[in-house]
Amino acid sequence: MKSNRNSGDPASNRKGGSPFWEKMKPKKTERSIPREKTTTPKKPIISAAPNPSKSQEKGWDQVAQWYESLVGDEGSDYHKHVIVPAVVKRLGDLSGKRVIDVCCGQGFLGKMLRHAGAAYIQGVDASPQLIAAARQRHIDDAKQRYMVADACQPGVWADASYDLAICLMAVHDVPDLRGLFHNIARALTPEGRVLLVFMHPCFRIPQHTHWGWDEEKQKQYRRVDRYGSEHTIHITTHPGRKNSQQTKFYHRPLPSYINALADAGLALSGCDELFTHRRSQVGPRSKAEHFAAEEFPMFLLWELRHCPGLQ
Ligand SMILES: C[S@@+](CC[C@H](N)C(=O)[O-])C[C@H]1O[C@@H](n2cnc3c(N)ncnc32)[C@H](O)[C@@H]1O
Numbered sequence: 054m055k056s057n058r059n060s061g062d063p064a065s066n067r068k069g070g071s072p073f074w075e076k077m078k079p080k081k082t083e084r085s086i087p088r089e090k091t092t093t094p095k096k097p098i099i100s101a102a103p104n105p106s107k108s109q110e111k112g113w114d115q116v117a118q119w120y121e122s123l124v125g126d127e128g129s130d131y132h133k134h135v136i137v138p139a140v141v142k143r144l145g146d147l148s149g150k151r152v153i154d155v156c157c158g159q160g161f162l163g164k165m166l167r168h169a170g171a172a173y174i175q176g177v178d179a180s181p182q183l184i185a186a187a188r189q190r191h192i193d194d195a196k197q198r199y200m201v202a203d204a205c206q207p208g209v210w211a212d213a214s215y216d217l218a219i220c221l222m223a224v225h226d227v228p229d230l231r232g233l234f235h236n237i238a239r240a241l242t243p244e245g246r247v248l249l250v251f252m253h254p255c256f257r258i259p260q261h262t263h264w265g266w267d268e269e270k271q272k273q274y275r276r277v278d279r280y281g282s283e284h285t286i287h288i289t290t291h292p293g294r295k296n297s298q299q300t301k302f303y304h305r306p307l308p309s310y311i312n313a314l315a316d317a318g319l320a321l322s323g324c325d326e327l328f329t330h331r332r333s334q335v336g337p338r339s340k341a342e343h344f345a346a347e348e349f350p351m352f353l354l355w356e357l358r359h360c361p362g363l364q
Pocket residue numbers: 110111112113114124155156157158159177178179180183202203204205220221222223226227228
């Protein structure tokens with residue numbers, strides 16, 4: 054069986070430890086999917102916001118400029134085509150509701166949540182630069198507030214007042230999962246809900262999962278080299294570039310997530326597996342590649358209920 058790392062799947066782990074899901078621009082060889090133009094703010098909005106918390110954690114601050122240019126006002130390609138549509142389906146009626154966006158980055162989700170009727174949005178992120186970008190982005194909206202805080206540490210935001218907590222693409226970026234889930238639970242009202250979206254830990258593990266091509270069966274397969282143990286993966290933001298920044302990705306198998314959630318009093322009430330919207334260019338393998346793209350999910354979406362008696 055031959056490796057096929059250059060298949061059209063943008064989540065394949067390219068040689069050199071390329072960023073896992075952030076390399077979002079379709080490769081030239083892919084059939085292009087109509088994409089919205091990312092609106093870049095007129096003036097640069099990256100500058101540091103003060104960090105009142107004592108924690109030294111700064112999240113993705115060192116890659117803030119790059120992440121801002123990737124996600125901007127509207128979200129990345131995957132946000133727009135896969136993640137946000139799946140979240141919207143599970144939002145329910147947000148009229149008059151208070152929403153907390155945990156690990157909110159530059160707050161691109163705020164606009165969508167306000168359109169969905171949310172009365173108030175609080176964003177929390179450890180990166181002072183991303184929070185400054187979020188504040189600037191929503192400067193005219195008094196119903197959106199953004200705060201620098203380590204979401205794994207107790208904070209004033211975890212005040213039992215939120216109807217919904219959303220945490221997109223971040224649970225694998227924090228070192229202390231239990232701390233994060235406990236604080237999310239503390240932020241919620243007794244009836245509160247949570248929507249989590251994250252890289253599917255069974256099929257999308259940076260540097261340890263790849264596409265492969267089985268010549269005999271004419272099938273594209275997903276190879277998983279490592280899954281069952283928690284481990285930290287160092288991701289180089291710009292492979293090949295000298296002194297490129299790194300972020301850490303904390304891989305955890307499913308029981309680590311489910312047990313940490315139960316420990317925090319959060320019970321799983323719904324699940325979607327989200328698949329890439331991208332397709333490789335037409336060619337001899339494209340049928341098999343498209344089949345594989347529809348069989349191996351990229352992200353997991355979990356809906357959770359706050360069940361304070363669960364612990
Ligand atoms: C992949 S980005 C996702 C951001 C945003 N939710 C989105 O979907 O674009 C991960 C985010 O988690 C934040 N983060 C990482 N560790 C954190 C921590 N301990 N506390 C708060 N935020 C953290 C980073 O600063 C970064 O903004």
